[in-house]
Amino acid sequence: MSANPLVTRELLFSYFTGQATVLQKQLIEKWVAESPLHEEYFYTCLHEWETQNLLFKADVESAITQFHDRFTDQATFLGESQAAQIPARKDKKTAGWKIVLVAASVLFLFLFGAWHVREEVLYKSYKTSYGEISQIRLRDGSQVVLNANSVLQVPRFGFGGRSRNVRLRGEAKFSVVHTPDDKRFVVMTDSVFQVEVLGTAFNLSARKSGTKVVLQEGRVKVLYKGKPSQPATTLIMAPGDLIKVDKRQKKLRVKRVQNPENYSAWRDGRFVFENTSLNEIKDLLHDNYGLTVVLDGTDVPTMSVSGSFQARSANELLQALSEILNIHIIRQDDQVLLVGKR
Structure with a gap:
């Protein structure tokens, strides 16, 4: 039960629907952070609100018609000779299966929508677009610099009090x-990789191509699972350690680096490469700028780059690569072709 007469069940429901004012939101968030009992009441009301408010209203008849149209389109695609062999009658068994499929689809949409709303309520998301870098100060005083095309989720309630999980x-x-x-x-980062620290400075990259963490100061504990069902392997990092997981090969590698600060040079619009292959740079251009890069020729994919480059945009980085490697850069919108000069 709410101990604050201003924080009522009705006010919380308004909060969940996004109709609360800025002052009301601040009041609720401060109230929840004051006590675990308040937080428990908040979640109780959230569960009640979710069960009372269907996020998707399904038109079952329309859905059945859409399923029928799909079956008809499939029969047409098979060809006139094959389609003629498909019975046209609708028996009760077929109608029953359609209803089951529709019900399953509606249930999935409802659960997906409810989960999406829950995520929005429980977590504050910081997002950056391609080519954008953002600086964030968390409530515990920790600093985060978010690279391009990245998302950081921080709990709205309890962060810094009972836990510090992001x-x-x-x-x-x-x-x-x-x-x-x-x-x-x-x-x-995902179900197989997480980083635990007390007080330290490190760079963490969790992209589709793989996960990489480089420690600059302090100590870090890394928990890694080859598969979600496997027990976690624990690794303790010291300054200068690099741990990398290649998602294609599912392998974890550990090595020492001389200049760990180079791995976060992107904060200042600087890229530092140490015998970095063009395939790796291709992934970087896709992750940071949304570019699709094609390496043309037999020599281009085997090229590598070393050095420090100041680049505030994708075009500046591409121009630097063109001059250093003596290759042609052909760009059209988000498509880039790297071609060796003959």
Whole structure:
């Protein structure tokens, strides 16, 4: 039960529907953070609201018609000779299966919508677009620099009090403050990789091509699972350690690097390559700028780059690569072709 007469069940329902004012939102968020009992009441009301408000209203008859049209289109696609062999009658068994399929689809949409709303309520999301870098200060004083095309999710309630858990999809530089009660700071990337720290500075990249963490200061514990069902392997990192997981090969590699700060040079619009292959740079251009890069020729895919390059845009980086490697760059919108000069 709410201990604050201003925070009522009706006000919380308004909050869930997005109709609360800015002051009301601040009141609710402060109230929830005051006590675990308040947080429990908040979730109780959230569950009640979710069960009372269907996010999708299904037109079953329309859905059945759409399923029928799909079956008809499929018969037409098979050809006139094959379509003629398909019975045209609708018996009760066929109608029953259609209803089951429609019901399953409606249930999926409802659960998906409910989960999406829950995520929006429970987590504040910081997002960057292609080519954008954003600086974030968390409530515990930790600093995060979010690289391009990345998402950081931070719990709206309880962060810094009972736990310091965040989610990352993309790349970010973390500078985590130490708390008097030694509360750990956890960055979760997916079901098989997470990073735990107390107070430290590190760069973490969690892209489709793989996950990579480089420690600059302090100590970090990495938990890695080859598969979600496997027990986690624990690795303790020291400054200068790099741990990389290639998602294509499902392998974890650990090595020492001389200049760990180079791995977060992107904060200053600088790229530092150390015998980096063009295939890796191709992934970087896709992750940071949304470009689809094609390497043309027999020599181009085997080329590698070393050095430091100042580039504030994709075009500046492409121009630098063209001059260093003596290759042609052909770009049309988001499509890029790298061709060796003959």
